[in-house]
Amino acid sequence: MFFRRKGWLRKEFDEKLLMQLSEHKDHWQNQKQLLDRSFDPSEEAICQTKIAEVKYFFLLKEAKHRNVRINR
Numbered sequence: 001m002f003f004r005r006k007g008w009l010r011k012e013f014d015e016k017l018l019m020q021l022s023e024h025k026d027h028w029q030n031q032k033q034l035l036d037r038s039f040d041p042s043e044e045a046i047c048q049t050k051i052a053e054v055k056y057f058f059l060l061k062e063a064k065h066r067n068v069r070i071n072r
Contacts, residue, residue: 014068021059028052 031049035041 014066017059017063017066017068018070021056021063024052024056024059028056 028049031045031052035045035049038045
C-alpha cells in the first residue's frame with residue numbers, strides 16, 4: 001500500500017530532473033556563446049558562465065546516478 005507511490009514519485013521527479021537538465025544546458029550554452037563573442041569579458045561574466053556549467057554538470061551527474069533515460 002505505501003510502496004505503490006514510490007514508482008510514481010520517482011517518475012515525476014525524474015521528469016522534473018530532465019526538464020531542469022535541458023533548461024540548464026540551454027542557459028549554459030547561451031552564457032558560453034556570450035562569453036565567446038565578448039572582446040573583453042568581465043570577471044562577473046566569466047563567473048556566471050562557470051556557475052552555469054557547474055550546475056549543468058551536477059544535474060547531469062545526478063541523472064546518471066539515478067539511471068534516468070530520455071525517451072525519444
